[in-house]
């Protein structure tokens with residue numbers, strides 16, 4: 001099938017402002033939007049710049065705005081995107097992070113927020129000889145938030161983040177949740193303190209964009225609510 | 238073009254499982270930099286699905302010797318048995334260490350790490366499948382990568398993210414550092430160091446249908462080979478039996494570990510004929526060949542070039558009373574295999590709980606690579622002479638614990654066991670070694686290469702050459718091989734190398750120039766393909782993943798040895814290294 005793409009282009013080395021590149025490519029209906037972008041890059045204009053690696057939705061490299069919604073280019077089929085965009089697929093970089101070139105944004109502010117929540121297991125007890133025990137129920141408690149691939153689709157879809165770039169953002173809260181509710185972890189107090197600060201969870205207005213955006217299907221709003229509740233009650237129910 | 242210099246005791250190139258594990262250990266003792274062309278969490282380790290082996294015995298009796306034996310047999314006796322035994326024993330403590338780091342393994346009802354069956358892993362030297370694969374649903378690699386990265390953050394490991402390494406600085410046989418391009422700016426960075434560890438992963442992109450990421454272009458192997466050092470056992474490339482038809486996206490063996498079966502056009506579970514004991518859990522090379530045999534004999538689905546992987550609960554339950562059979566529900570499978578079920582739904586638009594899934598073998602894993610000893614030290618010849626300061630670990634390396642065919646779950650074990658050993662050894666080495674001086678203009682090679690490509694005005698285009706390479710390798714250097722096909726492939730690779738000198742790219746800028754990087758990666762791919770095709774032509778026997786139709790038998794008298802391949806002045810040369818055999822003399826491999 002013929003696929004039409006409108007891609008937001010911007011190379012600060014030579015462009016004064018962003019512009020729209022329009023391309024027509026030949027694709028199979030079951031091709032991914034990533035395949036269509038590759039087609040442009042490989043056979044039409046090699047200067048088109050994007051990040052990608054795994055091509056099947058696991059590495060988190062290619063989060064971008066497709067038809068106005070944050071998604072992984074490798075996880076949307078052109079057929080669906082064409083229907084949705086009524087015959088043209090619109091592709092833009094994520095909002096709220098500085099554009100380095102075309103679809104590539106500067107991820108450093110995102111990772112800086114991630115690092116703030118102490119995203120690692122904290123347990124100062126001497127470890128046992130074998131594995132620490134954890135029941136399947138305890139393991140299930142934080143399963144959802146272990147799936148995060150740090151793609152930034154959620155954080156950059158959040159109006160609270162657009163309004164204030166200091167907001168730590170849903171992804172960092174998801175990461176904090178993954179440890180706070182892990183029965184082996186002892187760092188909850190410290191993480192909850194961070195998340196209770198002015199740039200923390202209270203900036204979440206429960207708008208649900210993040211849940212919509214998450215390619216891993218994580219129920220982000222629920223995770224955020226659980227963190228808020230833990231701060232309010234002091235309990236990890 | 239700006240050039241920067243940084244002194245570090247040790248440099249780790251690559252931030253997948255192997256690189257991060259090595260970095261955790263090295264950085265405890267010496268000043269260590271980790272350079273990665275991807276953000277660490279984008280590394281392909283994150284896509285590993287099914288599990289990581291260790292004979293923990295949490296579900297049923299298991300022993301390290303059984304595991305070591307399975308590894309040796311899986312590798313068709315080309316495995317160095319001392320290394321396999323070491324890996325089997327150390328796997329236990331490393332898995333426990335990962336758990337202590339926070340890795341969220343699935344659990345047994347009594348709270349231990351859960352384990353499942355996997356191809357080629359057996360109890361009591363081949364008697365029946367054993368539950369040895371520790372896992373976290375079908376996202377084990379994701380959890381390993383995340384956990385190791387988290388520990389690196391905790392430990393303040395120094396990262397240079399999106400730095401693309403182009404060259405190793407090696408003078409008079411000792412390591413002096415590496416040269417890298419900072420992707421965001423195009424600046425050149427020279428890292429002056431006492432030691433360098435390559436953990437750059439695989440090279441699956443030499444093939445057309447592959448489970449490997451676009452970024453897996455064999456960079457580390459090619460960089461080292463260009464320095465006149467050897468690569469080992471490059472003829473052994475694993476084709477995983479179950480890639481999604483045409484796309485190559487992997488559907489883990491974990492599916493078959495949970496009971497899924499392969500079905501041909503006649504509805505037969507054909508693996509019963511090829512591997513009567515382990516059937517669908519035989520080793521990968523055996524199954525990939527069986528699939529192609531079925532296809533050749535017209536029993537592909539609708540006579541086409543694919544078969545079905547069937548993991549509908551009713552199919553699995555139909556075989557429940559066969560040895561190793563399972564009884565499952567759709568709900569159970571959705572919990573154990575959530576990601577691969579989703580891949581099928583997203584990319585094929587079918588529901589694997591209701592329909593069988595079209596699959597074909599997909600290029601998956603390089604058994605060969607930079608030869609190392611069990612401490613990750615790269616070696617320069619068949620006498621195991623180490624190259625001072627040079628290390629390798631993970632898929633880029635060849636220890637060799639995988640021999641002619643890797644068992645499922647054994648790469649992840651390899652990453653953490655040998656990543657750790659290499660990191661430790663490198664730290665020790667750095668503590669006693671001095672900085673060797675840098676040569677004048679260590680960046681010259683990179684600057685020249687980059688400018689040549691950037692300013693190239695020829696008519697050749699990298700994407701076209703890459704397609705031609707991938708087609709050639711897929712046709713002539715895949716599951717079945719024979720001399721004339723391999724010769725055709727070699728001629729084609731030579732032609733492509735020549736045409737590569739005349740490429741032109743569109744992007745002439747410095748900032749985030751992926752047009753340039755892809756062109757450099759193509760150069761690496763061509764070299765790795767060259768080493769692979771020449772090694773395959775050279776080995777006139779069939780063993781593990783290397784199947785020569787013109788030499789269909791394993792030939793222990795002449796070929797029970799590792800291949801080392803060099804390139805000097807455009808010509809390849811070979812030497813051979815004996816296989817280390819401690820306990821298990823070669824015998825016929827049957828599953």
Ligand SMILES: Cc1cc2nc3c(=O)[nH]c(=O)nc-3n(C[C@H](O)[C@H](O)[C@H](O)COP(=O)(O)OP(=O)(O)OC[C@H]3O[C@@H](n4cnc5c(N)ncnc54)[C@H](O)[C@@H]3O)c2cc1C
Nearest residue numbers: 251252253255274275282287288402438631632646648649
């Ligand atoms: C889909 C899939 C499923 C798998 N499932 C399993 C499984 O269940 N069990 C198992 O044991 N094995 C599995 N494997 C195999 C295993 O995952 C890989 O072999 C292993 O993860 C490789 O790890 P690594 O650390 O060597 O390299 P990778 O994780 O691939 O990392 C390579 C690193 O090198 C960096 N790099 C590469 N080139 C350069 C350069 N020029 N400059 C700077 N940095 C560079 C990259 O940025 C990256 O950080 C699977 C593989 C695939 C593809």
Ligand code: SF4
Nearest residue numbers: 148149151152154214
């Ligand atoms: S929570 Fe989901 S959307 Fe947000 S970073 Fe993680 S995977 Fe991406």
Ligand code: FES
Nearest residue numbers: 053055059060074
């Ligand atoms: S390329 Fe890895 S998530 Fe899309």
